[in-house]
Amino acid sequence: MNDSLTIESNVSLLPYNTFGIDVKASRLAIVGTDDGNNPIDRYSKPIEKLRSAGCFESRYFVLGGGSNVVFTRDYAGTVVMMSRGKVAVDRVDGDTVYVSADAGMTLDDVVSWCVAKDLYGLENLSAIPGTVGASVVQNVGAYGAEAKDYVDSVCVYDIQDNGFKCLTPEECEFGYRSSMFKRFPGRYLVLNVIYRLSRSFVPNLGYKALENMPHSSAKELRDAITDLRWSKLPRPAEHGSAGSFFKNPIVDEATCRRLLEKYPNMPHYPGNKLSAGWLIDQCGWKGKRIGRVGVWPNQALVLYNAGGCTGQEVREVAETIRTDVASTFGVELECEAIFVD
Ligand SMILES: Cc1cc2nc3c(=O)[nH]c(=O)nc-3n(C[C@H](O)[C@H](O)[C@H](O)COP(=O)(O)OP(=O)(O)OC[C@H]3O[C@@H](n4cnc5c(N)ncnc54)[C@H](O)[C@@H]3O)c2cc1C
Structure with a gap:
């Protein structure tokens, strides 16, 4: 105890x-x-x-x-x-298994635990750094999957009301890297998440980069996704970063059309979502360094600590990149990373 x-x-x-x-x-x-x-x-x-x-x-x-x-x-x-807490099966309903994970657990440990127990769904979220609690605050996502796709309920402590609540996914108002928790910063302490998983492994290979992934088992797919991630991103133990620093911007139809006329090869996704990495790359930032902050050579979306940088230095570089993208493309980038003053 x-x-x-x-x-x-x-x-x-x-x-x-x-x-x-x-x-x-x-x-x-x-x-x-x-x-x-x-x-x-x-x-x-x-x-x-x-x-x-x-x-x-x-x-x-x-x-x-x-x-x-x-x-x-x-x-x-x-x-x-x-602190870490625990992960356990909460209940079973036919092919559906509900897994309860405490907020302090590392999300990837939970994914690993589930895959080892033949409980499927979370594989595409393999190796995303961070905790179960933040996975719902941020609605983390990768390779065509988002945390919200598997959340059954979220248990929170409401600091303002001094009470415990169990929230449905609808109440969490999940969106692209966002949730209701972000509208009320500091109000809720996420304690536990119940994920809704399946006993049947149906690989989710819809994302382009996964088309040729080995997937004879969930473990094989998880390992391949993990390798793919770390071939593109800095490992936190080697180079400090916050992963993707900016969100992919969502623009209006007219802006999307205007940009496609000028840049016919510009990547774009349903809902007029653009690739922040591509916009930053086109401005020539990939692999550049300003003082102690760099832009990752394999992924322009990632800022990294090139040695003892301060958060203020990171903010200045992020702002310079944002200004450059805004003046080149007329598109405002929003930071995904959170500055804490
Ligand atoms: C190398 C690298 C790769 C990454 N790749 C991805 C990716 O592919 N996809 C993706 O979505 N993200 C990615 N990220 C970002 C990061 O992994 C996620 O945002 C993750 O959810 C952050 O988890 P954390 O526990 O570290 O949260 P923190 O960074 O500590 O906090 C994030 C936010 O969550 C809040 N929070 C944390 N815990 C709780 C809690 N228990 N209750 C209430 N609020 C809480 C904090 O107040 C803060 O607002 C990456 C980061 C790195 C460094």
Whole structure:
């Protein structure tokens, strides 16, 4: 049993963010879990302690694996993190298996666990860094799949109302790398996600890059997707990054047509979605470096830490790229990564 809450002061956040930004938090609170089959039983006491310790009375930020955040300075407040918790089968209904995963678990560990137990659906999300909690906040996606496709319910603690809630996918208002949680930053602490998976393996190979992927088993597909990802993206242990730094922009019909007339080879997707990576690449950014921040040579969408950069430096480079894309194409890029001041 671990009903503990640990609180430390003046803590370096370097181990807790994949960009490798070296800042400190005034306080770091790590929420443990208690025994119990349902998440509310497991989290009630630690959260009560968190509240009693005054963590929600002044500034706080909920941090998962720190793989989509950029701290721009020391954080003057409490950074709240969830400890790992557990993954288990919640219930079975014929071919459908509901898997319960606590927010602090690494998403990829959950995918691995499911594949090993012959529970299918999450394979295409293999090797996305970060936690289960953030997977629903961000509605993570890759290779033609998004977290929302497999979410059955999300258990949260509503910090504002001081109560627990179980939200349906509709209530989560999932969108492209977004959810209702992003409309109310800091209001909800995600505690647990129930994923709806299948006992039957039906490989999802609709995404172009997966057309020729080996897929005799979910494990084989997962391994191939993992290899493909790391052939294009910086590994956090080697080069700090937040993955794709910008969202793919969605433009209006007229803008899409105007750009296609001028750039007939421009990649574009249903709903007038453009490729942010392509736009940035066309502006000549791929492989460039400004001081200690670089644009990844294999993927222009990724900014990386070329050695001891600060979050402020990352913000300046991101802004320079945004301005360049806006003046070249008339398209505004929105950051997917989250700056924390
Ligand atoms: C190399 C690399 C590759 C990546 N590839 C992809 C990809 O293919 N697809 C994709 O979608 N993303 C990708 N990302 C981005 C990142 O993996 C996702 O955004 C992920 O969901 C972030 O998880 P995290 O736990 O690190 O969250 P953090 O970065 O710590 O936090 C992200 C947001 O979630 C909130 N949050 C975290 N946990 C909780 C919680 N328990 N309750 C409430 N709010 C919470 C935070 O407050 C913050 O707003 C990549 C990142 C890297 C570094």
